Amino acid sequence: MAQPAPIPRLRRSTLGDDVYETMTALIMEHTLAPGDRVNIDSLARQLEVSATPVREALARLESDGLVRKRALAGYTVSPLLTRQEFMDMFDMRILLESAAARWAAQRATADARDGIVADAAPEAAPAAPDSDAWRAHAAFTTLDAAFHDRIAQAAGNTLLRDGIVRLHAHLHIHRLFFPYAQAGTTADEHRRIAAAIAAGDADGAETAMRDHLTLARERHLGGFARPH
The missing domain is CATH 1.20.120.530 (GntR ligand-binding domain-like)
Structure with a gap:
């Protein structure tokens, strides 16, 4: 299986949008695959940001229908459409x-x-x-x-x-x-x-x-x- 492309470093001037756009791309490219659990702390470390912009991006992605949030279970990537x-x-x-x-x-x-x-x-x-x-x-x-x-x-x-x-x-x-x-x-x-x-x-x-x-x-x- 091909290895996913490395996650790029982000520009601090537009941090919130950069995190959202990067996470959107990871989902669209299936680097974060349908059904995957999103580990906020791990993603924050990879993106070299705090957990806050990752959580903000997840809220936007939930509104987009690309992730789902479950009580006590956190976020998972939404399944593909049937x-x-x-x-x-x-x-x-x-x-x-x-x-x-x-x-x-x-x-x-x-x-x-x-x-x-x-x-x-x-x-x-x-x-x-x-x-x-x-x-x-x-x-x-x-x-x-x-x-x-x-x-x-x-x-x-x-x-x-x-x-x-x-x-x-x-x-x-x-x-x-x-x-x-x-x-x-x-x-x-x-x-x-x-x-x-x-x-x-x-x-x-x-x-x-x-x-x-x-x-x-x-x-x-x-x-x-x-x-x-």
């Missing part, structure tokens, strides 16, 4: 995000429309990653999440946006499997959604988002055929 949980999550995404796209087409300000189009533009796409490590793919995940969140925000319904954010879909999906070879297809689908929103085409935006998420679900199902 196939049924994955399907249920996409059902919710299709329901919520299709509505968000429709409302964004109807309600978005001119600045919001411009931002959505800019996020979907080819020049906004990051360079193709050169490894399978989570850190190499983080830019793709960040851009994908930002595009969907911008649409949810433009929909003008805070409760709807909160519901989408709380799914933490991008973290769970990318932790399971992400078909980066098809990133260009995803980008094309994003541009179709953005064009419909920019044109104020509510029906077109809703359909484009539903089609995108339906196709994305099929692409990501490959994760269940891979060993973890």
Whole structure:
């Protein structure tokens, strides 16, 4: 079995965020594997920090759904989604995000429309990653999440946006499997959604988002055929 990459030293100026980002990467790369118990003192020693920023990071990771806390047992890394949980999550995404796209087409300000189009533009796409490590793919995940969140925000319904954010879909999906070879297809689908929103085409935006998420679900199902 390949040895995990060494944990990098952290910059003290942004310590809390650095600890959170490093621990997120360790979970996404399965260095901290599903079901592993998180030893706070051991992690703090490896990261060369006190236990406080590690505990703060764990609280954020619990909110993200990446770790679970049990009374008297501490934190453990959350299990991967089952196939049924994955399907249920996409059902919710299709329901919520299709509505968000429709409302964004109807309600978005001119600045919001411009931002959505800019996020979907080819020049906004990051360079193709050169490894399978989570850190190499983080830019793709960040851009994908930002595009969907911008649409949810433009929909003008805070409760709807909160519901989408709380799914933490991008973290769970990318932790399971992400078909980066098809990133260009995803980008094309994003541009179709953005064009419909920019044109104020509510029906077109809703359909484009539903089609995108339906196709994305099929692409990501490959994760269940891979060993973890």
